[in-house]
Amino acid sequence: MTNLLEVSGLTRKFAGLVAVDNLDMQVAAGGIHAVIGPNGAGKTTLFNLISGLLPPTSGRIILAGQDVTRLPAHRRAALGVARTFQNIRIFGAMTVLENVLTGLHTTARATLPEVIFRLPRFRRQERDAVAQAMAALDLVGLRDQANSRAASLSYGDARRLEIARAMAARPRLLLLDEPAAGLNPAETTRLADLVRTIRSAGTTVLLVEHDMGFVMDISEDVTVLSFGRRIFGGPPLAVRQDPAVIEAYLGHKVAAKLAAGATTGVRGA
Amino acid sequence: MTIPPWLDDFLWTYGNLVHALGVNGLLALSMYVVLAVGQLSLGQAAFMGLGAYSSVLMTQQLGLPFWAVLPLSVLAPVVFALVIGLPTLRLSGVYLAIATIGLGEVLRAVYLNVDLFGGALGLSGIPERADNTMIYGLLLAAILALWLVGRSGIGRAMEAMREDETAAAVMGVNLLRYKMGALVASAALAGLAGCLNAHVSSFIGPGEYGFEPAVTILSYALLGGIGTPIASVVGAFILTLLPELLRELSDLRLVLNGVIIVVAVLFLPGGVLPFRLRRRAA
Structure with a gap:
């Protein structure tokens, strides 16, 4: 691979x-x-x-x-390369759709004159961007909220919006x-x-x-x-058994006890 | 075209005020462009001064026609915007604001001490080459252009940077390029305003482009709002008209003027027109 x-x-x-x-x-x-x-x-x-x-x-x-x-x-x-943030960083004053459209910034090709005079390439680009952004909103199930203010979303929806924004341009x-x-x-x-x-x-x-x-x-x-x-x-199954990992999470005393078999039933973390 | 007598009377009495409204509207737009990308510049008056002095020298010393002088008046301010912007816009924070205050003070000293700029007496006897058609034509064109740009992907990127630079950068927005572009556009608008103003007022002097007018220009945009270009222009109109409307109060005028601004900023933090540009409903 x-x-x-x-x-x-x-x-x-x-x-x-x-x-x-x-x-x-x-x-x-x-x-x-x-x-x-x-x-x-x-x-x-x-x-x-x-x-x-x-x-x-x-x-x-x-x-x-x-x-x-x-x-x-x-x-x-x-x-x-696209990303989301630990402390959600959506653009609160913009609508949900506009947030996702900013995620398509790298796909924009129209020049300033094309933008000001609303030439065909700009209009086509905006139309395509909206279609692509709506597809990203479909992916996370937020299509119905496209025109809501992003700051008004619930916490879980805001997380999904951030993912839609990151996914809009189909990152690698x-x-x-x-x-x-x-x-x-x-x-x-x-x-x-x-x-x-x-x-x-x-x-x-x-x-x-x-x-x-x-x-x-x-x-x-x-x-x-x-x-x-x-x-x-390595693979997830091997993580729980790894002594170095157990020690990093639980400290060396617990790790030593676990190794000695003194405690049973402790889950990975 | 015949001008009706009442309009003729009005322009005779208030001609300067009508010019000032249009020029200050352009200056408000020049402030708006920078604030719209989340930057703070206090160099609008300095850029205006560069446009004014360079254009008057082109008119008086080189004898250029005004159709050439007006577009060329953006040159000096744009060059200075690049010189100031390249080192400061890489940094985040108030470095642009500090550098632009410095620019204004340095230029004031230059105007005062270099004979070419007329020293403390400034430059006088400037022919009246500009008129209301040019001032308001440019103002309308600038509002329209900024509105169209604002309602595009460029406008979205600008608003995104204003809200959260880090998130905007991760979306692929080239922050330095946008900040430079905004500062250059801002300098060009201020330069045009300076050129037009100089060519309707017959005299320019070094005191007109210092720190105080810079703060006044900032207050246009803050009072009007920065969500739309038109809001900042409304702010400029209010702050230009207010002293005239309060003229009856004589000595209390400046006090009340200040009180109105403070109250407006306290109770209307988003400006008088706190709306944002509507873009694309799905």
């Missing part, structure tokens, strides 16, 4: 803190890959590095064979930063279905998540970070 994303030797330091430490990671094309780890493990920093919001201190990021390490965020968006790589946070179990199940639909439509999904049930359910590959370092990489 080929890799869509390859990260090698990636390091990001904030003053004295090493948030991401010499990280090597591969994300297979067409898969669902989860990054987990305790709070402060560097997961969101990793997402900011991949989406281009932060420059790395050292290391390389390769997207589909192209080195994108030095490219700013908007160039990576044009190459097919979708980064989901804690998509299940704050969702109830029914909403989480719907989210899992949505992520699977997105993957089968051809977009590779890389997600950060704390909901272990969700992660185990949908991901094919898991990377575990602790203090910016990769301590595990």
Whole structure:
């Protein structure tokens, strides 16, 4: 299987803190890959590095064979990297449809004169964009709310709007930063279905998540970070048995007890 | 075309005010363009001054006809906008505002001390080449162009940056390009306003383009609102007419003028017209 994303030797330091430490990671094309780890493990920093919001201190990021390490965020968006944010960042004053249309910014080709004089290419572009945006709203089930103010959406709907906005331009790589946070179990199940639909439509999904049930359910590959370092990489079933992972989540005392068989019935995290 | 006597009387009495309304409307639009991408510039008066001085020199020293002078008056302000914008717009925060205040002060010192610009006496005897048709024609064209741009993908990107730059960048919006574009358009509009104003008022001086007019121009957009181009123009009209309407009050005029502005800002934080451009219902 080929890799869509390859990260090698990636390091990001904030003053004295090493948030991401010499990280090597591969994300297979067409898969669902989860990054987990305790709070402060560097997961969101990793997402900011991949989406281009932060420059790395050292290391390389390769997207589909192209080195994108030095490219700013908007160039990576044009190459097919889309993302959502842990603390939802939709444009509240705009309508739901307008939010999704901003996600199609990279597809716009009309020049300023074409825009001002409403020439055919501009009109065609807007028409196509609306159709594509409505398709993205269909994907997440928000078509009926297209003309509502984005700030008026419920929390769960706002999360889905953010996914629709990220998916509008059909990205190659979708980064989901804690998509299940704050969702109830029914909403989480719907989210899992949505992520699977997105993957089968051809977009590779890389997600950060704390909901272990969700992660185990949908991901094919898991990377575990602790203090910016990769301590595990492999299929979800192997994660729970890994001693280093158990220690990172539960501390070395509990891990030692578990290893000695003193406690039974402790679930993964 | 014959002008009816009542209109002739009116323009005789209020001609300067009518000019000022149109010119200030253009300046309000120049402010709007920058605020619309979430930036703060205090250089509108400086850009206006560059347009005014450069155009008067073209008229008086080079003897160029006004049809050439008017478009060329955007040159100097645009060049200065690029020089100021390239280093400061890469940074987030108030660096553009600080640099543009600096620009205004430096230029004021230059006008005062360089003989070519007439020193403290300014430049006088400027022929009256502009008229209300040009001023209001340009104002309408600018409102229309900004409205059409606002109601497009470009306008969506601008509003997105104003709301959340990080999210806009992730959507593929080239922040630096949009900020530069807005600043250049803003400088060009202010330059045109300066040129038109100079060619209806026969005199320009260094005091007209300093910090105080810069703040006045900012207050046009803040009072009117920045959701639509027309709102900022309405703000300029109100703030230009208000001192005239309060003329009866003589000494209390400036006090009441200030009170009205403070009350408006406190109770209408989105401006007098807090609406946003409607784009595409599905």
